[in-house]
Amino acid sequence: MEIIKTTALVKDYNLGNVKVRALDGIDLTIDAGEFVAIMGPSGSGKSTLMHIIGCLDRPSSGDYYLDGDLVSSLPKSALAGIRNRKIGFVFQSFNLLPHLSILKNVELPLMYAGIAPGTRRKKAEEILASVGLSDRLKHKPNELSGGQRQRVAIARAIVNSPSILLADEPTGNLDSQAGGDILSIFHQLHAAGNTVIMVTHDPAVAARANRTVMIRDGLIDYGSIAG
């Protein structure tokens, strides 16, 4: 079943008087349950693609279907709900809120989903237990190691049971030991049936995915597809 389908996706940016084309017609289909790595050099457009897939941004033209819905035609105000329910983000720099305990951080998506405090607390505790952080619930993010922080970020991304998990260089700020642990978690999640899309520079990381999509100059470079 297709969970993501884009056709002729184009994104232009206006930098002063100069128009820059970041995406130049991307046709990409990802099935539910896939683990896809997106690779490409800096400035290739892979981040822009991630933003559009993650509903943080909208294409200049072209269609984007998520879960069968044409989300590229939705107004910005509707995208917040899509992000909340269907997408889980994991960032390179973790992006946890520093003043909140890790429990509160994980509760945030549930709060914006309008779930009652008691329920969401219970759910957040369960998810944090599943990534091995039960004994750290009251800690602030800066009291944790990088690997632990990224595990909190993953917990926050999956707590609302999203359709896709979007990870942007999730191991980029970690040492190889912690990075390996994080990748194992993604593989476990994939094995449990989640769709994972991961942007990475690291061929070793990409090698563990089902499929690698190479982006170059705003287009998919089919010549370099590995696996």
Next chain:
Amino acid sequence: MAVSLAESLHIGVADIATRKVRSLVTVLGIVLGVMCIMVVLAILAGMNESTLQWMQERGGLSKVEISYNWQYDFRQGGEAKFDLDDLRKLQSMIPEVKAFNPNISVWDARTRYRDQYYNSQCIGVFPDMQIVENWYPDKGRFINEVDIRENNNVIVLGSAVAEHFFGARDPLGQSIMLNNQMMKVVGVMSRKYFKSNGGEMWGGENALEYMNHRNFIPLSTMINKISPGSKVDQVEIIAASPEAAITLKAKLEPIVRQLMDGKRVFRVESAQEQMQQMKQSSMIFSAIFIMIAAISLLVGGIVIMNIMLASIKERTREIGVRLAIGARRVDIFVQFMVQTVLITALGGVFGIALGYAILDVVGDYLQMPMVARFDMIFTALAVSVGIGLIFGIAPAVKAGNLDPVTALREE
């Protein structure tokens, strides 16, 4: 689903708790402004109340007084004196009044009981003095119409004078000497008391103590026996109501002037009018202070707006993260709106507390009555919340309009 208001409040409280010092500094202008409003309102209410009490103690708001005009230049001729004919004419022209009391004061009259002397104010009056001053004898009776008609040698003592001469003994029926006339004591006035506002400067604790040193005799006795040839320089009149007093004043002015051959040797004053003037001047006073408070609140509001804008710049990434995990623009808007209002309301509470503390200190120090009422607290709180609502809009709109991608890129 929107984030509920309770949720936003919770976030707001947590945000303020993590930035305590900044929040406190932010809110200083509001604290001072609210405090200023509180203090001014309380002082004004206190002033109005004590003025009203004072006026009532002095004969109420229906009183109209004809007295010596200090502003008149007596080199232009004329004398501020009524003779008994003038008074009868005057009284016949204002039959509608409730009380009419012309009087003559001898400021340093010498009284003697056996071998004791006492110098104090002695006033020749009509029986209506009691109505005018709302002041009645404690013992015995007051001067009556018969005394006036027959120039009786009777005297009503002030409580302090009676105390001086007789102590605990009964003064009624005793004879005392007043300027070589034997006077029979027929009554003793009740003690006048009004808690002083001004401390020692105004004669100690009882602002009306001087009245307890007054003795009263019939006006006719004063003119015909005690102080022959003296004339009346003061008339106290009580109108039917405070409103009627103003009309009466307007009516009396030309009558009095005509009696005095067109010379303004007397002034006519109505207590109601004085009260209104006093209220008016206190309104001006309060308007000035409210304006100062308003300016300080305005400045305080602008400071808060700027600090909130800076805070949002600093928290751009946080906003980006919140947007990425599903916060809607309205959630972000409400979050910062609630935070601004919470800060200003907090400032309002501090301002009210500080205002109370200052009222206590200032009130003790000046010995001035200050009235802090619930509606003032409500006003102060409403004003501070209003400031938050007004000056919170711009930062909250800015935060709500952030683009998620740009916000996430912010370092």
